[in-house]
Amino acid sequence: MSIASTTAQVLAQVDIDADGLKAAEGASSAGFAYGLAAIGPGIGIGYLVGQAVQAMARQPESAGTVQTTMFLGIAFTEALALIGFVVFILLKFV
Amino acid sequence: MIFGLEFPSIENIVEWPNFLFKDSELFGFNKIGFIHFLGLVLPAALFFIAGRQKGLVPKGVRNFVESIIDFIEEQIILPTIGAEGMRYMPMLMSFFLYIFIANITEVIPFFQMPATARMAGPLVLALVAWVAFIAVGVKHNGMGYFKSVLFPSGVPKPLYLLVTPIELLSTFIIRPFSHAVRLFANMLAGHILIVTFAVLCIGLWAAKPTVIVELLTFPGLIAFTAFEVGVSLIQAFVFTILAAVYIGLALHPEH
Numbered sequence: 001m002s003i004a005s006t007t008a009q010v011l012a013q014v015d016i017d018a019d020g021l022k023a024a025e026g027a028s029s030a031g032f033a034y035g036l037a038a039i040g041p042g043i044g045i046g047y048l049v050g051q052a053v054q055a056m057a058r059q060p061e062s063a064g065t066v067q068t069t070m071f072l073g074i075a076f077t078e079a080l081a082l083i084g085f086v087v088f089i090l091l092k093f094v
Numbered sequence: 095m096i097f098g099l100e101f102p103s104i105e106n107i108v109e110w111p112n113f114l115f116k117d118s119e120l121f122g123f124n125k126i127g128f129i130h131f132l133g134l135v136l137p138a139a140l141f142f143i144a145g146r147q148k149g150l151v152p153k154g155v156r157n158f159v160e161s162i163i164d165f166i167e168e169q170i171i172l173p174t175i176g177a178e179g180m181r182y183m184p185m186l187m188s189f190f191l192y193i194f195i196a197n198i199t200e201v202i203p204f205f206q207m208p209a210t211a212r213m214a215g216p217l218v219l220a221l222v223a224w225v226a227f228i229a230v231g232v233k234h235n236g237m238g239y240f241k242s243v244l245f246p247s248g249v250p251k252p253l254y255l256l257v258t259p260i261e262l263l264s265t266f267i268i269r270p271f272s273h274a275v276r277l278f279a280n281m282l283a284g285h286i287l288i289v290t291f292a293v294l295c296i297g298l299w300a301a302k303p304t305v306i307v308e309l310l311t312f313p314g315l316i317a318f319t320a321f322e323v324g325v326s327l328i329q330a331f332v333f334t335i336l337a338a339v340y341i342g343l344a345l346h347p348e349h
Contacts, residue, residue, distance in 0.1 A: 068173045072339065075332040079272045082279035089282070093104040 030091035037084020044077040100293075107289050108211060108282070129199050129209035137191040166190060170335050175342040182341055185226065189219065190334040197281055197326035200288070201319050208281040208326070213274070216333075220274035223337040228266075231344030242347040273336060280329050284322045291315040 052070040056063045114123035144159040152160050166187055171179045196215060199205035210216050231239035243265055244258050294311045307313070 064169070065173055068169060068335065071328070071332055072335060075276060075336060078280075079276055082276055082283075083272075085279045085283055086275060089104070 026091045030088045033091060034084050034088040037087070038081050041077050041081035045074055048073045048077060100297075102289065102293065107285065108207070110207070125205065125207060126209045126212055126215070129196055129205060129207070130215060132199075133192040133195040133209070136195055137188065140191075162191070163187070166334070170331070170338050174335060174338040175345065178345070179338065179342065182226075182230075182338070186334050186338055189223070189337055190330050193219065193277065193333050194326060194330040197330055198323070200281065200285060200326060201322050208285055210277050210329075211282040211285045213278050216274040216277040217270075219277075219333070220270040223273060223340060224270040226337070227340040227344040230341050231347065234345055235347060239344065239347055269340065273333070273340075276336075277329055277333050280325060284318075284325050287318055288315070288322060291318055 049070065052066050052073075055066045059066075110124040110126060112122040112124045115121040140155065140159060144156040147154070147156045163183070166183065167180070170186060170190075171183065175182065193210060196209035198208075200208035200211075228239075231243075235242065244261050245254060246257065246261070249257055291311060291314050295315055298305050298309060298311060
C-alpha cells in the first residue's frame with residue numbers, strides 16, 4: 001500500500017504529460033522489440049555459418065556452392081531480425 | 095538526448111530537399127532521385143563503352159565488365175537456376191549493378207546516403223522480381239503453376255486446409271514484402287549506425303578534440319564505413335540471388 005501511494009505521489013510530482021508517457025513507452029518497447037527479435041536470428045546465423053565453415057573445412061572443393069547456399073540461408077534467417085528492426089523504427093520514430 | 099549528445103531525428107537523416115521542380119506539387123527530384131538516376135546511367139554507360147571495343151581479347155573496361163558477367167553467371171545463375179537461367183542474365187545483372195550503386199553511395203562523400211534506405215526503391219525492385227517470377231511460372235507451366243504452388247503434391251487431402259493458405263501468404267504476399275524489407279532495413283540500419291558514430295565524433299570533438307581518438311569513436315567510424323562497403327556488396331548479391339531463386343522455383347515448381 002505504501003509503495004503504491006509513494007508511486008502515486010512521485011508521479012504527481014513529476015507531472016508526466018500524455019505525450020511524454022507515450023514517447024517513453026514507445027522508446028522502451030522499441031528497445032524490447034529489437035532486442036527480442038535479435039535473439040533467434042543471432043543463434044540461427046551463428047549455427048548456420050558454423051555448419052557452413054565445417055562443411056567447407058571438410059570439403060574445400062565444394063566451398064563455392066556452400067558459400068552461395070550459406071548467404072541464401074543467412075538472408076532468410078536475417079529477415080526476422082530485420083522485421084524487428086522495422087518495428088523498432090516504427091515504434092521509436094513514427 | 096543520450097549522454098548529453100543530441101541525435102538527429104529520423105527525418106533529418108533520410109529526407110532530402112528537392113533541388114529540381116521545387117515549386118511543383120506533383121514532381122520532385124532530390125538526392126535519392128539523383129542516385130537512382132546514376133544507378134540507371136552508370137551501368138548503361140559502362141556496358142556501352144565495353145561493347146564498342148573490338149577484338150577477341152578483352153582489356154580495360156571490357157575486361158572488368160566481363161568479370162562482372164562471369165561473377166553473375168558462376169555465383170548467382172548456375173547454382174540457383176541452372177544453365178537455362180542464362181536468359182535472365184540481363185535482368186539479374188541490372189538488379190545487381192543498380193542496387194550496388196544505390197547502396198555504395200552510403201559511404202561516398204557528398205552523397206552519404208544509400209538510396210535503398212528509402213522504402214520506395216527496394217519496393218519497386220521487389221515488385222519487379224515478383225511480377226517476373228509469376229510471369230516465368232505462368233509462361234513455363236501455364237495455370238498449373240498456381241496449382242503446383244498452392245496444392246503441392248504428396249500432401250494428404252485434409253492438410254490442404256492448412257497448407258494452401260500458408261503457401262498463398264508466403265509465396266504471393268509476404269515474399270515481395272520480405273524481399274524489399276531485407277534490403278531496405280539493412281541499408282537503413284547501416285546508415286543510422288554511421289550517423290550515430292559521426293554524431294559521437296562531432297560531439298566529442300566539440301568537447302575536447304583529442305578525446306575522439308582516445309575513445310575509439312573515430313577508428314570506429316572508419317571501421318564501420320569499411321564494414322558498410324562489404325554490406326553494400328553482400329546486400330546487392332543477396333537481393334539478386336533471391337530473385338534468381340524465386341525464378342528458379344517458378345521454373346521448376348515440383349522441386
